[in-house]
Amino acid sequence: MDPTNNQGPDEDHGQDGRTGEAAAPKRPPRDPLTPDFGQHAPALARTVQLVSGDFLLTVNPVDGSEIEPCPPGERPPRPVKFTAAERAEVRRASLPPEPPGPALPRLPLLERQEERERLTGLLERGRSVRLTGPAGSGRTALLEAVAEDCADLAPDGVVRLSGYGRTAGDLLHDLFAAVYSAPLHRPEQAQLLDHVREIGAVVVLDDLEFGGSALDELLDATPECAFLISATPDVASPSAHSHLEEVFLGGLSRSGGLQLLERAVGRVLTEDEANWAGDLWFESEGLPLRFVQAGALLRQRDVLRADPNAFDAFGYYADAPVDAPFDAEDGHDVPLPSLAEGAAPAALLASRLSKSARATLRFAVALGGEVPHQAHLPALVGDTHADAALTELVECALVTPVGSRYRLAAGVLAQLEGAGYTADADDRVLTAARHYAWWAGHPSVTPERVCAEADAVLAALSLLVPLTTATDPDAEEQSEAVQLARAAAPAFAAGLDWSAWERALRSGSEAARIAGEVGEQAYFHHELGILALCGGRLDRARAELEASIGLRGALADKRGTVAGRRALALVADRSGATPPGGRTAAGEEVPDARYEESASPPGGVPAAYSFAEPAAETALVTHRDSARPGAGAEPAGARRTLLSGARRNLVAAGAGALLVAVLGTVVTLGATSGNEELPSEKVGVNPSVSEGSDGGGIGADEAEEGDDGGDTDSTKRPVDPGEDGIVGTEDDPTPTSSGQPSDDPTGSKDPDEPSKSPSKSPSKTPSKTPSEPSDPPESSQPPESSEPPESSAPPESSEPPTTGPSSPDTSDSASGPAPSSPVESSPEESSSESSPVVSSEPASPPESESGTSSASSVI
Helix, strand or coil: CCCCCCCCCCCCCCCCCCCHHHCHHHCCCCCCCHHHHCCCCCCCCCCEEEEECCEEEEECCCCCCEEEECCHHHCCCCCEECCHHHHHHHHHHHCCCCCCCCCCCCCCCCCCHHHHHHHHHHHHCCCCEEEECCCCCCHHHHHHHHHHHCCCCCCCCEEEEECCCCCHHHHHHHHHHHHEECCCEECCHHHHHHHHCCCCCEEEEECCCCCHHHHHHHHHHCCCCEEEEEECCCCCCCCHHHCCEEEECCCCCHHHHHHHHHHHHCCCCCHHHHHHHHHHHHHHCCCHHHHHHHHHHHHHHHHHHHCCCCCHHHCCCCCCCCCCCECCCCCCECCCCCHHHHHCCHHHHHHCCCHHHHHHHHHHHHCCCECCCCCCHHHHHHCCCHHHHHHHHHHCCCEEEECCEEEECCCHHHHHHHCCCCCCHHHHHHHHHHHHHHHHCCCCCCHHHHHHCHHHHHHHHHHHHHHCCCCCCCCCCCCHHHHHHHHHHHHHHHCCCHHHHHHHHHHHHHHHHHHCCHHHHHHHHHHHHHHHHHCCCHHHHHHHHHHHHHHHHHCCCHHHHHHHHHHHHHHHHHHCCCCCCCECCCCCECCCCCCCCCCCCCCCCCCCCCCCCCCCCCCCCCCCCCCCCCHHHCCHHHCCCHHHHHHHHHHHHHHHHHHHHHHHHHHHHHHHCCCCCCHHHCCCCCCCCCECCCCCCECECCCCCCCCCCCCCCECCCCCCCCCCCCCCCCCCCCCCCCCCCCCCCCCCCCCCCCCCCCCCHHHCCCCCCCCCCCCCCCCCCCCCCCCCCCCCCCCCCCCCCCCCCCCCCCCCCCCCCCCCCCCCCHHHHHHCCCCCCCCCCCCCHHHHHHHHHHHHHC
16 A cells, blocks of 8 residues: 555545535445555565765665765766756645645735735846745745746746755755756765756745855855745844845735635625624734634634534534524524634634544644644544545645645644643654654655655654663664664655755664664664765764774674775775774774874985084984885885975974074073173183293293382283294294393282292282273173283193193183192292282283184184
């Protein structure tokens, strides 16, 4: 049995206008449902292959979907557009089902001619417009009338879409499916944008639920389309730069409301009814929906006035009291509904419907306003003629069309909930879930039919998840929510409704987690990973697939694990990473870890920058691995790219240059810091005195007789540094021994006292009376004086001066060379060492500064 087959034309539903008992026995019962629903043989799993982007996806409801790169021979041809006849067929398939029985009269569109002409004119100029109005203001009817006026306006005709529960991405795919013929092909985002950019159509979009940047995305993706959008005032407004015209739709006038009410009733209103309709117009702000429902109330009142028991044979008023009739000459008189009942008529209208219609309303309330397809009503309600209940609901305006299905009209859900229609909502949700699980998994049901019922299926699934409890591990039965998700999710995937596919997978994963069904939870994680991979969300795909592989590994599910590893290999290939665990998806060992520190390339890395420092100070040392055996056969996957190696060597070179600069700065600061003229810092590296060329002791002049000046004592020191520019070497001129005092004061205590020994340091003979201080030196280096100042520090060197060239001692101290051994001094010298001497001589000539500066640089 096909669950969505309509009944034959010879079936009678009691809607032919006959009333009373004559119509009751004329409805024969149908065949029982149980034999048709029985499954005599196990059905094979329904697998579907489709192309998503450059992937070939095989939807497998047993072990999980499999994905692989699409082979060239499996790639679909470029999609082609439908012809006008094909578009008309697609349009008829997308309409909501016609209620069984005689066709219902179509109400006229009153007081909307001005808005109709304005909307049509804007669309003819290629402008997009948004029609804003409250729920029940007749937006859908006005959009349908404008669509008929623009049928031949665009090359691709008029495309009707429903924005209820849809995102901008969903609507782009819906638009593509309505214009292009591409069976089992879902283009990726870039391909989708290329295709929809070529569509030139008038797009009628009803019940839009988003605005702002999302609406801008939809409009920017379709530059050749003119949109006619309807939305309620609570939906976000378009952005300022969207260039979308705004038209507001209000209620009807008082006269327009009375005229619509007369059309709905089918007769002229009485004076009392007209006054009642006037009060209703004020209460409802002129919304057309309220007048259509008020017309249903007046029709029911007319039937009651003719015969209060008119529908008792069908159980219409079995549990509802009949209003007491007033005295009337031509039959029973029934009072008009109150104003409150007219403003909220759902409860009163429902109380006068058949039992099947009221049961259908209870299912709709339990499913959050979603009305099941009329083909499912006999199985859900338990009445073979329950499909006729849809006709009653449409006549009373309790349901309205939304896309290809029906929903409760605006305000009806809240009114019925207040009337107690939620008493057994959980049981009805469970009943609907069991039915949909059986139906969606049946091999005869195509994925397109499951997608058409997606809202009701997802409503039952989302309401059933909180009711799920932990199941017994030894029990073979799955929870109802898991069964429904397992049956519906593959059908949504094969039907290319991937928004519904994702919602079903997430609800099923949550239900499996609550129920403790690890195997089913692994399946849902695997499917979510496949969906994320097809959508280009690689991080999400990796997380879901790794969770699935872990759960299936714990269950020793080899087939499922292999399918997950294959999908994970595609994720690694797209992202350029290696699957975790050091193995590929097929289980092979990875040659080298990809996240270890990389070595330099075998050929070296060319320097990106050259440094200007001397080679002796900035020698760059790079590390290279020693030759490894079998390096020539190293796999290419283990080598590092030239770019990463160059970056690391560049960082190493920069660090080395910085280190050299810091060390040089430290040494220079140590050599030049504290330039206060302390005696201990005026000691040069060269000896201040040396032996004469004849070996007759140090070259100090003897004082002349009769010279009793205190400052006549001086040392005999050459002032010419010689050819090498350094004082104290063997090429210096030999000082004379004329006995004349030198110009430089020596600071000796007694001019008649010669030096004790050449081995004693000449710098240990301070002057008794210090001379006047000289001007501070102009150079940052300590000035060279003719007589080194005396210090109380220990002697600098214990080696006797020689006549040959001497190299200055170097040290890491900025104050001079450290002594190698103590030097003995006489008591007289020791007594005179306590007072320092400040030289009064000016700075040495430039020739002598070079030697000192050179020595300081070495330090």
